[in-house]
């Protein structure tokens with residue numbers, strides 16, 4: 266499967282400008298590289314303009330969900346739709362939409378873990394369901410949003426559901442860039458799965474974002490890595506059929522002793 270990842274700089278508080286940017290990028294990328302799957306970063310329509318979400322958030326996923334469905338269908342591409350601020354029944358969620366090449370929303374996920382360092386609890390509501398598996402092109406996949414990366418239980422549970430490609434959509438700051446890199450590598454190695462991430466770049470509210478979007482294979486090798494500070498776009502092949510062999514070579518899943526771990530949680 267061919268992947269294209271958009272390491273985007275987001276125009277703060279301007280969803281229509283960001284949608285126009287994404288449309289341009291996706292059209293260009295599809296014409297040039299014909300990817301099967303494209304990946305966008307976290308909160309890419311607004312950035313972290315949390316106090317203004319009432320004016321800027323989507324309502325019930327719209328208009329961004331429909332916008333992505335049209336792009337998927339017209340460009341014949343699967344979309345890991347990053348995430349958007351999404352108002353549902355007076356609550357704001359950080360929601361990821363996954364859309365297949367027929368324009369069908371195959372999965373949606375509300376970010377579960379809210380970030381204390383960004384006061385997310387003041388503005389957002391955490392999702393009440395953990396991320397679960399979905400399928401694109403017959404491959405089992407998962408998506409998590411930024412801070413979720415720090416919670417290995419959630420990702421192990423996706424691996425136990427059969428996930429072979431984990432997507433991480435993010436606005437990860439430069440201040441914790443080392444964590445970003447190491448946690449992704451650890452999640453790929455411990456779960457023997459691909460990790461594919463799209464992080465934003467640029468600056469907002471005196472926070473600099475680190476880019477460094479990545480594709481890591483199930484052995485933990487970095488296949489490709491985005492630049493540190495600048496907007497970037499890259500394309501790479503991913504072969505999920507390598508996952509079972511890695512899981513056979515180091516049979517972590519067979520060696521687990523889950524009845525001993527239960528009391529830990």
Ligand SMILES: O=C(O)CCC(=O)C(=O)O
Nearest residue numbers: 380411412436437438441
């Ligand atoms: O965990 C971190 O250090 C960054 C998290 C974050 O910025 C986010 O979830 O948006």
